[in-house]
Amino acid sequence: MLLIMFYIAAIIAVVSTGAVIFSRNPVYSVIYLIISLFAVAMVFYTLGAPFLAMAEIIIYAGAIMVLFLFVVMMLNLGQNRKDEDLQAASAKALVLPLTFTTILAMLTVLALAGAIPAPHAVGTSSAALGKALFDKHFLGVKLAAFILLVGSIGGMHLGRASSTPDTKETRI
Amino acid sequence: MFPANEALILSAILFSLGVIAFIVRRNLLYTLMSVEIMLNAAGLAFVAGSAIHGQPDGQVFFMFILPVAAAEVAIGLALALLIFKRCKTLDLWAIARIKEE
Structure with a gap:
């Protein structure tokens, strides 16, 4: 189960990172990057680092990427803004991100419900992380x-x- | 027990995608974003190494990557805003040509 979750998250991470590179609109790139970071957080969960998964979502996807989105929207980039505004509402552009976020949300719900238990790790648990961080x-x-x-x-x-x-x- | 070797391969793929983005895109915002991708891939490698060795030190280093990335983004985006104000573009080649003149 954990391996399946890892492979789904890894495929989503690679595909959405590729979409970051090759999408024309900077706003789409930032949103795909948020999805990619979310998927990498899932990978952290499967590696036995649930605290870092939360930190990744809160700090990377929550704070840093929103700052990016803020600046991209403030700069108003793009050659012809009118076309992009029309494109933003089209259903075709939303299919891939919506699919990815749905799969990731389902995985999150499964993990929270206990269907995918976090791997049991002694040396790399959150308590060990805190001890190493504030001691060593x-x-x-x-x-x-x-x-x-x-x-x-x-x-x-x-x-x-x-x-x-x-x-x-x-x-x- | 952990898919740690696969995670190392994934981090290599993500890092090379970040390098490709750094080289291919000419927009300054995309270069900043690709730096983010590369930092994140490096952090993934750290966490995978931590899972392989059963030591928390790799996770500690990911905790150090987070503030570095945050500070880098704050300063980088402020510089990008200033460059956009001065040059009216974020195209790196156009900015380089402006500097030559």
Whole structure:
């Protein structure tokens, strides 16, 4: 059962990653990437890492990809926007993502209902992960905090109104 | 017990798909997305290695990949917005030509 789940998730991950590369509309690419990350989270579940599966869905698919989607929609990319807006409503474009998300949702429900139990692992359980993270690798946790601090400061600096090129040119 | 070897093969496939996306697409947003794909594939390899060896260290390293990816996306998207404001395009070849002139 676990192997079947792994293969379904792996096939969905590979196909939707391919669709990321070859779809014309950036919005579709971001949505396919979200599906791919969801499938990789399923693979994490079959590898005995349920905590990382949740972290993948919440942080990667939930936070990072929504930021991507936000920027893509803000930039309004694409040659002819009118056609793309019409395409977005067409049923043909929705078939593949809807199929993938339905299969993944069914797998999630099966896993939550206990039909696909998470593999029993002693060394790699969530408790072992927490112990290793905050005991052996605590310096790494601090470094991760610094990375996030630097990232937020950098994003704030780049997003300041005075660092936009227009105002700088007028000042010079 | 775990499909760990298959997961390593899957991570190799996903990483090469990310490299292909990095090379094929000329849009700056797609390059950022392919970096995400590659980071995720590397994390999958870490988790598979953790399952093979029965040690939690690989999972710990995936926990370190997450903030790196988040910071990279935050700064990369801010830079992409600035470049779009300045050059009115995200086509990398067009941006390179602008820099030459």
